[in-house]
Amino acid sequence: MAWLLPIAGVLALLVFMGWFIRYRRLKRSAQPGATVVLRDVASTKRAAAAKAVVESAKLVEVKKRTNSAPALLRGQVSADTSKKFEAWVADFPPLSPTARLIWGEVHSPNTNPKRLTEILSRDPIMTAKLLRMANSAFAAQQTEVTATERAVLLLGYDCILTLAYHETMGGAKRAQPGGYNETVLLRHNVATGLFAGALCRRMGRPNSAEAVTAGVIHDIGKQVMSYSKPELVCELLDYHTTKLGEPLLRKEERLFGASHAVIGAMLAEEWKLPATLAKAVELHHQPVSSTLADYPANIRELACIVFVANQLTKFVKWPGHDMEIDLPAPGLLASMKLPETYEEILKLVEPEVRILLSAFPT
Numbered sequence: 001m002a003w004l005l006p007i008a009g010v011l012a013l014l015v016f017m018g019w020f021i022r023y024r025r026l027k028r029s030a031q032p033g034a035t036v037v038l039r040d041v042a043s044t045k046r047a048a049a050a051k052a053v054v055e056s057a058k059l060v061e062v063k064k065r066t067n068s069a070p071a072l073l074r075g076q077v078s079a080d081t082s083k084k085f086e087a088w089v090a091d092f093p094p095l096s097p098t099a100r101l102i103w104g105e106v107h108s109p110n111t112n113p114k115r116l117t118e119i120l121s122r123d124p125i126m127t128a129k130l131l132r133m134a135n136s137a138f139a140a141q142q143t144e145v146t147a148t149e150r151a152v153l154l155l156g157y158d159c160i161l162t163l164a165y166h167e168t169m170g171g172a173k174r175a176q177p178g179g180y181n182e183t184v185l186l187r188h189n190v191a192t193g194l195f196a197g198a199l200c201r202r203m204g205r206p207n208s209a210e211a212v213t214a215g216v217i218h219d220i221g222k223q224v225m226s227y228s229k230p231e232l233v234c235e236l237l238d239y240h241t242t243k244l245g246e247p248l249l250r251k252e253e254r255l256f257g258a259s260h261a262v263i264g265a266m267l268a269e270e271w272k273l274p275a276t277l278a279k280a281v282e283l284h285h286q287p288v289s290s291t292l293a294d295y296p297a298n299i300r301e302l303a304c305i306v307f308v309a310n311q312l313t314k315f316v317k318w319p320g321h322d323m324e325i326d327l328p329a330p331g332l333l334a335s336m337k338l339p340e341t342y343e344e345i346l347k348l349v350e351p352e353v354r355i356l357l358s359a360f361p362t
Contacts, residue, residue, distance in 0.1 A: 193215035280306055287304050
C-alpha cells in the first residue's frame with residue numbers, strides 16, 4: 001500500500017494547483033475596470049431580466065422632467081440677459097426673402113400651387129433642390145419630375161416649408177469653430193417639422209402649415225447660441241461640466257441665463273413671424289409641466305404638437321446621436337387623440353415622414 005502514498009500526494013497537489021489557479025483568475029477579474037462573472041443561477045436570471053428590460057425600452061437615455069420645475073419663460077429672464085440675447089438675435093442672419101415669401105404664401109388661407117411655383121421660380125437654386133427632392137422621394141415613378149408645379153404637388157406644403165427653412169439656416173455659418181453640429185441640428189429640425197405635419201393629419205387638424213413651421217424652428221435658439229457663443233455650446237455639451245442629475249435645459253440656463261426656447265422665440269419675433277409661432281417655440285418644452293394651462297387653446301395645441309414631434313424625432317435617433325427624451329405628462333397624448341405611447345404613434349406616422357426626410361441632403 002506504500003505505493004499509493006506518492007499517487008495520493010500527486011492528486012492532492014493537482015487539486016491544490018487547480019484551486020490556486022481559479023483563485024488567481026478571480027482575483028485578477030476583481031481588479032478595477034474588470035467584470036466578475038458570477039456563475040450562480042440567481043445572478044444569471046437577474047442578468048437576463050435586466051437585458052430584457054433594456055432591449056424592450058428602446059431608449060438609451062430617458063430623463064423625466066415631469067416632476068421638475070419648468071424651464072424659465074421670457075418674462076422670468078433678467079433684463080441684462082434679455083439685452084444680451086437681443087444683440088445675438090440682431091447679429092444672426094435674417095430669413096431669406098424666398099423663404100419669407102414661401103412661408104407667407106403657405107400660411108395664407110388662399111394659397112395655391114401656382115402662386116407657390118411662381119415664388120420658387122425666382123430662386124433657381126431652391127427650384128433645383130426641390131426637383132431633386134421630388135425625384136429622390138418618389139423614385140418609383142416611371143417618369144422624371146421636371147416641372148416645379150408638379151414637384152410642389154407631389155411633395156406637398158409640409159416639405160416646401162421645411163425646404164425653405166433648410167435653405168435659410170444652411171447658410172447661417174458660425175464665425176468661430178465649435179458649437180453644435182450644423183448638419184445634425186438642421187436634420188433634427190426638418191424631421192420635427194415633418195413629424196408635426198403628420199401629427200396634424202392624424203389629429204384631424206385642417207391646416208398643418210403652422211405646426212410644420214413651428215416644428216422646423218423649434219430649436220432655432222440653439223443655432224443662435226452656436227452662432228454667437230460656440231465656446232459656451234462646447235461647454236454645454238461636455239458631460240464633464242454637467243452637475244449630477246442636471247438636465248440639459250437646466251445647464252443651458254446656468255451657462256446662458258435662459259434656455260434655447262427663449263432665444264428662439266426672440267428670433268421668431270425678430271423675423272416678424274406670427275406671435276403664435278413665437279410662443280409655441282418658447283413653450284415647446286413646457287407640456288411636461290402644468291405651465292401650459294395658462295395659455296389660449298390654440299397656443300397650447302400648437303406647443304403640444306411640437307413637443308410630441310420633437311420627442312418622436314429624438315426617439316428614432318434620426319439626427320444620429322442620443323438626446324434627452326421627455327415623457328409626456330399624464331393624459332397629454334390622449335387629449336391630442338393620439339395613441340398612448342411614442343412607439344404606437346411612430347407606427348402611424350414614421351413611414352410617411354421617412355419618405356420625405358430621405359429626400360433631404362444628409
